[in-house]
Amino acid sequence: MSLPHAILTALLEKPSSGLELTRRFDKSIGYFWSATHQQIYRELGRLEEAGLIRALPSEVPVRGQKKEYEVLPDGSAELARWVGERQDPKTVRDPLLLRIRAAAVVGPQGLEAELRRHVGLHRRQLETYEAIEEKDFPPGRRSDEDRLHRLVLRGGIALETFWLTWLEEALAEVGEIALPAPGAGGGAA
Amino acid sequence: MSLPHAILTALLEKPSSGLELTRRFDKSIGYFWSATHQQIYRELGRLEEAGLIRALPSEVPVRGQKKEYEVLPDGSAELARWVGERQDPKTVRDPLLLRIRAAAVVGPQGLEAELRRHVGLHRRQLETYEAIEEKDFPPGRRSDEDRLHRLVLRGGIALETFWLTWLEEALAEVGEIALPAPGAGGGAA
DNA sequence: GAAGACATGTAAAGAGTTACATGATTAT
DNA sequence: ATAATCATGTAACTCTTTACATGTCTTC
Secondary structure, three states: OOHHHHHHHHHHHOOEEHHHHHHHHHOHHHHOEOOOHHHHHHHHHHHHHOOOEEEOOOOOOOOOOOOEEEEOHHHHHHHHHHHOOOOOOOOOEOHHHHHHHHHHHHOOOOHHHHHHHHHHHHHHHHHHHHHHHHHHOOOOOOOHHHHHHHHHHHHHHHHHHHHHHHHHHHHHHHHHHHOOOOOOOOOOO | OOHHHHHHHHHHHOOEEHHHHHHHHHOHHHHOEOOOHHHHHHHHHHHHHOOOEEEOOOOOOOOOOOOEEEEOHHHHHHHHHHHOOOOOOOOOEOHHHHHHHHHHHHOOOOHHHHHHHHHHHHHHHHHHHHHHHHHHOOOOOOOHHHHHHHHHHHHHHHHHHHHHHHHHHHHHHHHHHHOOOOOOOOOOO
16 A cells, blocks of 8 residues: 555655656656556546545646646645554565575576576666765755655665675575586476 | 466475465465465466366365375476576565655654664564574585575575664664754654 | 657556355364 | 364455557647
């Protein structure tokens, strides 16, 4: 139940139309909560229905016409409530870790290349984050808002760093397993 | 599309009934791919339908009777294919990071307590992993299978460590923000 | 006026969660 | 025999993903 709150946050930061939100979810907000335009439009409808946001009146609200939304007081209140809500971390579901475990029973064919590919992806993401940190958060006095935004970004940086470190270890292990004489290290198939 | 492969892996490690699988998904396998018994039973049905697994004949297969499954050659082949498949990491969706961002616009009320609670949860999980590492992977020669299992476990350990480190940083930031004179540091509501 | 970009949607299928239903076995 | 537990399953709902549909605006 986080998508509505992601949208409320984005709209409080800046009132936007559905497509503008979609674009923002492709960057900053999307770095820790991704969403497609279909999800966003549906959720905007629900939030409006629930009285948490409203469409700015001005334009004629017909299909194909831009429709901007802003957050109503009830929306802010709901978001504030949610910030302090008790909510356990999601159970882990990581396909890559699962694939390692699968490789332990059917052999690691193809796994090494895939690990290397992931290294590249995480490296690129880390570079993106680091560029943002340098650009948006130069050293010096920071507002509370800046500090929290930076905190989130540093979470992303630490997460990517974790992956890169672990992937290096994984490549070392898988590399050694792939080495032994052909026919010895293979799987059950 | 990882649940079927998680089940294939578990069944290759040891043929099991639905409930036995459920129990195993509550521990080892569940540490990186969780699933409920409803998901498992549904998926067992699909996998059997697809000819990737089969129920061991012996028992009468009526409701309330234990039914054990084993993996067929097609199932092993599918799993081996999947191990090397090209598959991008899932886009990040983390409610806690999102809540920090929300706190930047509506204020951090209640957030500090929630962060502390998460510290406790991650600390406990880390202890669980470390106990497993000590018990199942003592120093010394290890089989390929053991090495891969340990690699997965070390991923879990590093992930929990990341969270604990980041949460500490987060508590420091949120603590400093909560300090200023009442009425000054609050949100928009 | 045709093409391409902008903007908002609908439909359907896959995946996960929560609540409930039912039969079999075991212990008291 | 009754209750508790084991074991398998159904149903309904929510969230996410993918593909498609439709209308408007701008530009050449």
